[in-house]
Amino acid sequence: MLTVCDFCSELILENEIYFCVNIATYSKKSGQNTLVLPEKTDKEEKNVVLFNLKKATEEELNNSVHKHKKFDLCKTCYQKFFEDPFFNY
Numbered sequence: 001m002l003t004v005c006d007f008c009s010e011l012i013l014e015n016e017i018y019f020c021v022n023i024a025t026y027s028k029k030s031g032q033n034t035l036v037l038p039e040k041t042d043k044e045e046k047n048v049v050l051f052n053l054k055k056a057t058e059e060e061l062n063n064s065v066h067k068h069k070k071f072d073l074c075k076t077c078y079q080k081f082f083e084d085p086f087f088n089y
């Protein structure tokens with residue numbers, strides 16, 4: 001299966017190192033406590049935490065908007081992303 005950089009569309013060659021970036025966003029009201037993210041696990045999908053369901057109130061859940069995106073980035077784009085995540089270059 002071919003892997004392509006999601007930013008520059010360059011083909012990532014076999015055995016070439018590339019980087020997976022998982023971004024999770026959720027809505028939050030000012031004044032709420034910060035949700036605590038659990039330690040990373042060895043399964044990639046578990047690196048992204050949706051919500052702490054046990055602690056969330058029904059209202060918080062109803063008003064929450066969660067989005068998750070995953071990107072594959074080549075080494076060059078990953079370095080740019082890490083230096084400037086909002087792509088101001």
Ligand SMILES: [Zn+2]
Nearest residue numbers: 005008074077
């Ligand atoms: Zn790239």
